[in-house]
Amino acid sequence: EDQVTQSPEALRLQEGESSSLNCSYTVSGLRGLFWYRQDPGKGPEFLFTLYSAGEEKEKERLKATLTKKESFLHITAPKPEDSATYLCAVQTREGAQKLVFGQGTRLTINP
Amino acid sequence: EAGVAQSPRYKIIEKRQSVAFWCNPISGHATLYWYQQILGQGPKLLIQFQNNGVVDDSQLPKDRFSAERLKGVDSTLKIQPAKLEDSAVYLCASSLTLEREQFFGPGTRLTVL
Numbered sequence: 001e002d003q004v005t006q007s008p009e010a011l012r013l014q015e016g017e018s019s020s021l022n023c024s025y026t027v028s029g030l031r032g033l034f035w036y037r038q039d040p041g042k043g044p045e046f047l048f049t050l051y052s053a054g055e056e057k058e059k060e061r062l063k064a065t066l067t068k069k070e071s072f073l074h075i076t077a078p079k080p081e082d083s084a085t086y087l088c089a090v091q092t093r094e095g096a097q098k099l100v101f102g103q104g105t106r107l108t109i110n111p
Numbered sequence: 112e113a114g115v116a117q118s119p120r121y122k123i124i125e126k127r128q129s130v131a132f133w134c135n136p137i138s139g140h141a142t143l144y145w146y147q148q149i150l151g152q153g154p155k156l157l158i159q160f161q162n163n164g165v166v167d168d169s170q171l172p173k174d175r176f177s178a179e180r181l182k183g184v185d186s187t188l189k190i191q192p193a194k195l196e197d198s199a200v201y202l203c204a205s206s207l208t209l210e211r212e213q214f215f216g217p218g219t220r221l222t223v224l
Contacts, residue, residue, distance in 0.1 A: 094158055
């Protein structure tokens with residue numbers, strides 16, 4: 001069964017304090033790994049797609065990386081507006097190619 | 112470009128009542144998804160459409176939930192009768208194709224009393 005586990009469940013940082021969020025996965029055949037950001041009361045907002053081990057993508061203070069078993073979302077010098085829940089999802093290669101989501105990491109950046 | 116539209120944004124009903132949610136995807140997006148997100152969890156796929164056809168509904172509780180996508184555009188999700196455990200946010204998403212990234216609507220928060 002395809003499974004995604006994110007850690008930590010919650011993370012509190014000071015503004016400017018860099019850190020990383022982890023997404024571990026087991027999937028029969030990985031087509032892609034997706035990162036989303038979700039603010040309270042809103043739907044998830046697409047950030048990145050990674051397709052193969054070794055791939056990296058960046059957007060402002062965020063950088064996502066992928067290995068064969070896990071993905072990291074690195075946050076460099078975060079600001080309070082980066083506070084949100086970050087969701088990781090894997091897309092299977094076969095069948096409906098549906099997304100399986102992790103439970104998310106709730107990130108809080110204190111000024 | 113307009114995003115995914117959903118209505119209503121909030122709904123409160125009593126158990127055993129019925130409820131319906133509406134979704135209008137991004138123009139031109141062939142694939143439409145309905146997710147259930149329980150507080151503190153990630154979204155769980157309920158049903159996935161490709162144009163008018165159902166691609167996956169393996170996690171849809173078919174004894175009480177139903178969904179349709181008429182003319183390959185708008186979609187409705189219905190719950191009848193509702194149970195307490197159906198309290199959640201129902202998210203609609205769409206994508207250009209099966210393989211591409213999904214764009215989500217704001218969701219409908221359902222409370223079943």
